[in-house]
Amino acid sequence: MDATSTLLADRAPSRAAVRGRFRRGPQGSDLNWALAFLVPYVAVFLLFVLYPVGFALWLGHRPADYVQLFSDPIYLQTIVNTLIYVVLGVNLHLFGALLLSGFFMRRSWAVRSLLLVYILPWAIPAIPIFIAIHWMLNGEWGFLNNLLWDVFHINGPSWLNSHWLGLLSVVVSYVWKWMPFWTVIFLAGRMAIPQDVYEAAAMDGAVGIRRFVYVTFPMLANLYLICTLLSTIWTLGDFNTVYFVTGGGPAWTTEVLATLGIRDAFTMDDPQLGMAAVLTALPLLIPLVIVLMRKLSKSQVQL
């Protein structure tokens, strides 16, 4: 570096000229290069994002579909399920991740090596592990009920055969799969807090729970908000958890919008109805997207 800059200092005039040209934006052949470099991404965006989004809106333009949806008890149940799933799932796994990231700040060897194991759910592909959870929760032969019987002598319920337990199973599976990812994000956020802030706060008597409330959380608040918004959007679009853990059952009582849309479109062979079901998430989705896009483009936080 030093060698380069001294080298450059020797030819200061030409460097300034180049920099001037360079900083003003590309011209001539440079402009052509810039455009050529952008072609692949622009093509991907137009072909696989913009056109599908427009097509999706066009597919969902028939009012009759919405009338049909709102007169369908399964659909109304689905709306309730989606809200429960998103609110409960997002808050549980993000708050859990925030607390656990504090635990993983401890420096002992046990905690450090635990982090290696704890990250496993994130690295394991979704389908195999959700199928395994589906089997684990089986009321008669499932591993969980065997465990409950052998350890506590409790007869476990058949988890997947009731609406509430089914929904609970889905939420817990989702938390299990995605909490490690957010824990690592918050861990990084905590590590970025300078140590002298804590030392100064300790002088003023902020220790233990007060340290978390008055120092750590305010410094992580922006990150936490962005993570909440992002996770809400992703949870809203999550298909795999519900589809594999309960399969929407029993009797379609644990469907969420993402799975119901696919079921209407492909099992019932009515793509327009399916798209209409998905599009009813827009009143929730659009404000989230606007707030999130403003937040992400303004601040430096990115995930």
Place this chain on the structure above:
Amino acid sequence: MSATVAPLAGRPPRLPAPRRRFRPVYQIVEIVGCLLILIWTLLPIYSMIQVALQSNGDVFSSTLWPAHPTLGAFWTVLTEGYWYVSHFWLEIGNNLFIGVTTVVLTLLIGSLTSFVIGRMHFRQAWLVSSAALFTYVIPASFLAIPLYLIMRVYGLYDHLWAVTMVEVTIATPYAIFIFQQYGASIPIELDESARIDGASPLVIYYRIYLPLMAPALVAVGTYALLLAWNEYLYLFLLLSSPNTLTVPVALSQFLNSDQAPWNIMMATAVLYALPPIAIYYAFRKHMSAGLTMGGVKG
């Protein structure tokens, strides 16, 4: 802690040992916490492996560990010795193809785009960033229905490339953000001095930008592979012929049949889960570097 407090002259130096570490209560709480997290994390994984280690007759027993552990189910899958897994290698080959093409295309497109946005001072670059941001905040599954219909128009339906392109679409925005952030730490003077020597943007991209971006490339590549390996919906919707069958779709067909041999199914699941785990742990250092970079600058 103690190192930052310089002992003042005339006073006895502070005791170096931090007290908290040696309090037994804290240690017990820590150990109990560790155990709970360990059980929580490993329970589903153990149940998966436990079923895979049983023989077919033992699956419906109620023991907590396999009575007669055997690797027979794994052997059956690897040798395609049961009609349900008779195309296992073809399926995993298809997954591998989709994974590798996704990684290569994501890295290529992401790095080219971030090069223009971050290093070429292109005026209209904000348009591209906003497009990427917009893509990033759309739930992928919401576009499944239109993409299913559109892929037929493009003639990509039932080609592995269709799924690759969907995964690339999902992964590139993340790649662009990470590359942009990482690229900001590479001094722009390097580019300028190369330009004085007459290098074209292509040469700068290829000879300076890419080599210096190596850690970020590894992180994003791992991310793209994990993403492709997590996919089910698009594999199921966009690929339909026996030649384009993939492991997740085969597993779900398993799940829907009545007489599924669960030990073989779980063995398949374990085998399918191994590659991403191995790759994650191999590149873990880079991965956390990438995430740390992403998570912090609140």
